[in-house]
Amino acid sequence: MKKFTHISIALCALLMLVTPQYLKNYGIYLLTYWLIFIIATMGLNLTVGYAGQKSLGHAAFFGIGAYTVAILMKAGISFWLGLPAAALICFALGIILGFPALRVQTIYLAFATLGFNTAVWLVMRNEEWLTGGTFGINNIARPSLFGFSLEGNLAYYYFTLGVTLLMAMLLWGLLRSPWGKAFTALRDNPIRAESLGVDIQTYTLLSFAIGAVYAGVAGALFASLVQFIEPAPFTVGASIMMYLMVVVGGPGYFLGPVVGAAVGVILPEWLRFAQAWYLFVFGAAVVLLMIWLPDGLLSIPDRLKAKRQSKLDSAARVAAGQTAAKNMGAKA
């Protein structure tokens, strides 16, 4: 499994480096879009997949990140200050959103986070003085890095790829540290975790806050990619879509968001031939997937391994039975 993950990461990285060279502008834009959703859903995967907190408010943080950068840049503040500001604000709000999780869990928590998302969306839509309301904020510039302009789509793609890899490495390190084990313990059995000295309240809040930081960074990159933001991409529907990406990819699998975001962002493009039937095909695919692979696409290798193991076990049992029968026969 470890080897599988390493090889997959190396292959993915190589593909992502080379592919855009052969793509037109829209293809590059789409890949960048995908990367941004990988970052956002990596964070949601920490909250939902690793720490087991059912959050349906992730798009709110995505939006807060986007609006933070857009508003700050319109005020003449650099993107390079806007990005960390977006991350910080999301961290703080993530902690606040974590508090309901200390009281309620599962579907009740999902509804609490959904309410949060709606409230944030209403602020984006109604507070025109700040957010521009439904007209949104346009002409958001792309930044330049050490004198290199990231204005071009290809340049911005590589910049986003760099940020994605950096965020992935940070998450990888975090999950391998004792924190990663504590998050998993919190998901698998919070009562047991607490009896072992795991501060489940703090870890619950942190799982929301760190997840929110990822959404905030993704949102900041998103604002600069599309250069025009309005409330629509940050609705509850978007949160549900992100949740779906995590579940489809495989919650608790490190590369789950890479696969899940591809299903959510790239697959719809491939399904364009189906035109009006697109949503039907997509919906049906998700239903089937949830029935056959409730643990997501990345659970396939584990499933195959388990199947092979159970075959080996039953073969061993049969062999043991035959030997025993033979021995008994010899005795008789």
Added chain:
Amino acid sequence: MTHPHHHNRVAGQPVLQVTGLKKAYGAIQAVGGVSFQVMPGEIFGVIGPNGSGKTTLFNSMLGQITPDAGKIELNGEDVTSLGPLELNRRGVGRTFQTLQVFGKMTVRDNLIVAAQEHKGTMFGRMFAPGDSGLGEKADALIDQFRIRHVADKKAGELSYGQQKLVDIAMAFMSEPDLVLLDEPCAGVNPRLVGGISTLLKELNRNPKIDKHSSFVVIEHNMDFVMDLCHRIMVMVEGQVMAIGTPAEIRANKQVLDAYLGS
């Protein structure tokens, strides 16, 4: 935050002192004024029929419920109103009546997570190595519990008996002063009951760290309790009927009539 609970000991002081503990549910007095103490290195059994208040007593000692009256002291410190987290940080380990392992983590990781929060600070743990320097300790317990062959398997994939062993081993990872064992033999086959008894006796002495752990055990298997425990408390209807050595309890006519009889 470090938790130097091992240094709080005073010679001759009980590890656990329960005084006048009371808890009622509506009109039912589940525990009606229970007092006892557990000395360092002692294995203390709690027996009694169903509904005698054992579980309520246990839950109070574990910070799961707040008693109506009475006091619980750990190494001389009043811990009556503390929750499970604070109690664990102060050196109380526990096992559960039903299986409580982390199903999707390996056995080894189950053991490591069982003690990692006792190492360093919360912030520091973000940068600590994955095994928190507890790998050796985990391996020692894995060998002691004879679960080496499943050490890298996910705990949820093990047999009931193997999970039970992991569950017990986890309680000992942080070298607690006091371990509360809630029916360690529940659902375990007779051969493994003997194995658990042997393990608990070894852990009680724990020569490696020159330290004696104290246990409180709730258990219905009388042979197991009589063999393992140094002293036994018999509870009936929320009251202490008798406290004594296994021999004394066996010979107690009142206990025989009320509970052990037949």
